[in-house]
Amino acid sequence: MKSKKSKLKKQKRKIRYDRILIFLAIVLIIVGFFTFLFNLKITNIVIKNNSYLTDQEIIELGRISDYPKSLANSSSEIANRIKQSVLIKDVKVTKKFLTKVYIEVVENKPLFYYNHTNQTILLDGTSISSKYPVPTVLNYITDTYYDEFIKEMGNLDNSILNKISEIQFDPNEVDDNRFLLTMTDGNYVYVNIATFYKLNKYISIKENLPDKNGILYLDYGNNFEIIE
Numbered sequence: 001m002k003s004k005k006s007k008l009k010k011q012k013r014k015i016r017y018d019r020i021l022i023f024l025a026i027v028l029i030i031v032g033f034f035t036f037l038f039n040l041k042i043t044n045i046v047i048k049n050n051s052y053l054t055d056q057e058i059i060e061l062g063r064i065s066d067y068p069k070s071l072a073n074s075s076s077e078i079a080n081r082i083k084q085s086v087l088i089k090d091v092k093v094t095k096k097f098l099t100k101v102y103i104e105v106v107e108n109k110p111l112f113y114y115n116h117t118n119q120t121i122l123l124d125g126t127s128i129s130s131k132y133p134v135p136t137v138l139n140y141i142t143d144t145y146y147d148e149f150i151k152e153m154g155n156l157d158n159s160i161l162n163k164i165s166e167i168q169f170d171p172n173e174v175d176d177n178r179f180l181l182t183m184t185d186g187n188y189v190y191v192n193i194a195t196f197y198k199l200n201k202y203i204s205i206k207e208n209l210p211d212k213n214g215i216l217y218l219d220y221g222n223n224f225e226i227i228e
Contacts, residue, residue, distance in 0.1 A: 045067075047059070051158075137166075165184050
């Protein structure tokens, strides 16, 4: 009888050891898995919609240029760091498979260089000293229309903004918010605050004009006067 009892005790003791080993194995697997996840590094960075900041500049703003550990740099942390740039209006950062980072930016784009202050004016009205390939506003714009002018410039398509070389605030007795635009193609265009939106149709309007340089009056109607 004693031998049977001792055998049963040994079997029970062996079962307990097996359970402990299984438990330890599971713990080691879990710890190993989380250690693996924590040590995963960013391997790919994709950036969209940037024009004035290079990919490398955005990567450096996000402090991910050395491809750091992914979990140690959350999407919100990366986004908040990138937003510190005056040239960034908004940014969305997402991760896929933990190691791939997608950065989609909305730039606070430069609109024009203002000779009156010798500064570049951005989409939100901020002034900076850096110069960019944007239209130059030659003279002072009265405070009455300055903010509206910035708003209308911000509504222009980039393709149109790139076709404007110089802008002159040119009010007269009839229209106190008229602007004269010098285009890169050699044409001149008159607009005012109320008709600024017509500039986005400049390319299609031009297709119906004579193949000569002239003055396009978009402030009232769309008359075209050929420059002889």
